[in-house]
Amino acid sequence: MEVSAPSPAKRWLLGILLGLWLLPAVQTALYMKFLRPTRAAFEVKLPRPAFSWRQWYRGELQPAWEDYATQKLGLREWLVEPYNQLQYSVLQQSTNTQVVRGKHGMLFEVGPLQSALGRIAPATGAQVAAQVQRLRAVQDTLARRGKLLVFVIAPSKPELYPENLPDSCQRLPRRPTAYERYRQPMQAAGINVLDLAAVFRAWKRSSPYPLFPSGGTHWSGYGFVRAADTLMQYLEARGKLRLPRVRQTGLVVGAAPRYSDNDLTRLLNLLHDPAPTPPLAYPEVAFDPPAPGQRPPRLLLVGDSFGWSFIEFYPYLPQLSAPGSAYWYYNHDVAWTNGPATGPGLVADRDLRADLANTDVVLLLFNASNLADFDHGFSERAARELALGK
Known part of the structure; x- marks a missing residue:
């Protein structure tokens, strides 16, 4: 029986299929760079396993x-x-284990989400009381030396938008959060607390623009400027300070996400990032130079990633603080200083007693989802350096 030879079209099709099959191996061996650069963000590459x-x-x-x-x-x-x-648009799923897709296209980071559900191991009541009283002692000691200490609670996205959590999370039994365990004892102890989490809950009902972006884990540009203005007013009233004036000169609505407003979306590595819903708004601000009688304070900011908003997004700290001011990231890294660059360093290597002596305002800024670690060891070391209780 005679077998006819395949047609040229079938030969071409077979060649194309074989080429596609071999292309990944060829690209691996030759590391060809003819393809367009990818926007994809990847985790740290895995090391070669040892036998x-x-x-x-x-x-x-x-x-x-x-x-x-x-x-x-x-x-x-x-x-x-x-x-x-394909996973995101068709199956409505996130391929990143650190990002959870909620309702109405809202994304949530796993860590803050677990905290909002009360799944982060909390401190005992006795531990909370001891930490709060120690911070109050540090606050009182600094106040006697003419210095102001303020604890700012930044809002948590999952706690602000529980209605947008996926149904699987909403069906879980409710447990007390770190925010609920610390807020009332801190206020009862007389600590200077600016609860921006509560402020954001009040604003949420009437805010014309999103306070959190759908694709980000931090407050939006609009939410941050409102928070910063509220904080500046608090510092002026509580610390009897006169800060330079900050003016809003405009408002950009519907712009592409800026700053960290799509940090969770970027982790999804999509071909086309979904548009923020609803559209985002970005205030434009200007900082007036100090008027007669206005003296920017030397400020020490100890906080989590929400602190970067005051430096990289809108320059409130560079513009409204005196030289020598600093930002201590998670009370671990000296992430920024206002003045001549000193290079990166560790907080553990700093002379805390000298730093506090040269500081006018100590600002502790932690997101509600990070309160399980309270102030990340600041008051413990400050109490030791200030020789409290001795």
């Missing part, structure tokens, strides 16, 4: 090698965006 008979016997070595080989697969970075877009 271990124990891991091999327990079945752990094979998956480790599979993950390592997968990350080195040719064209992986080029294909990850279409795959993630």
